[in-house]
Amino acid sequence: MLQSYIPLFPLEIVIFPTEKVNLHIFERRYKQMIHDCMRGDRVFGIVSSLNGEIKYGTTVLLKSINKVYNDGRMDIQVVGQRVFEVEEFEQVKHSREYPAGLIHYLPNDMVVKEDQVMELKEQITEFFQALEMVGRVGFNQQPQAFGIGHYLGLSIDQKYALLQLQQETERQEFLIHHLRETIPVARQFNESKRRIKMNGHYKYFDLGDDFRPNEGQHEN
Incomplete structure (x- = not known):
């Protein structure tokens, strides 16, 4: 079991391996962490801090610092690498201000079933068709769950x-x-949108006194 001791950044988000994410860094301790990462291997861990739990996360590589503000705040871009489980979490890393911890990497078995891959591709295509987004989001010939999940x-x-x-x-x-x-829900949503669009002038119809708001109520 491969272990590492790395800086940790608890956030209420989930980052998948290969996913690119933009972050705005404003707390002093995490500005310190980014500066330390720049002097090292540019890797830290984003722990998904959900429901009071700090257990699973993803290591990320600091790809770029896109902007540095006068007060030291930063806009950065990271890319997800490997999923890990936290074994020991320290609120402060020795002489530094930011958290760190001992982690181990989760196994990642990439063996696939061809029939399952084909079904996933078909479902993804149907999903984008239902949302009327065909051509706006692409995927390769063998989509991987982490690559398409977000x-x-x-x-x-x-x-x-x-x-x-x-x-x-x-x-x-x-x-x-x-x-x-999800696909049936997406289809129903777009069908509702089309119906509303077709009846776009409904607000000008005189629906009669029975449909007028009561005195004192606000009309939307």
Whole structure:
């Protein structure tokens, strides 16, 4: 089991491996952490701090510092690397102000089933068609769950659950199940949008006295 002791940044977000994320750094301790990372290997861990739990997260590579403000705040971009579990969390790293901890990396079995891959591709295509987003979001010929997961409308709790799965087959099945439930909702939503658009002048219709607001109520 591979372990590392790294700086940790607890945030109420989930970052997947390969995902690029922009962050605004404003607390003194995390500005210190970024400066230390720049002098080192540019790697730190983002722990998904959800429901009072600090347990799972993703190491990220500091790709760029896009802007530095006069007061030292920074806009940075990071890219996710590997999923980890926290073994020991320290609120302060020795003489530094920011947290750190001992982590171990979760196994990542990338073996896939061809029939499952095909079903996932079909479900993804149907999802984007339902949202009328075909052509706006692309994926490669063999989509990986972490690579496509942040495009599929997962809740933060669903993302956190997906992050902890250690086999690609499990992750793909998780996404297939989510898409089976989500696609009908997306279709219904777009159908409602079309109906509203077709009846775009409804607010000018005289619906009669029975539909007028009562005295003292505000009309939207």
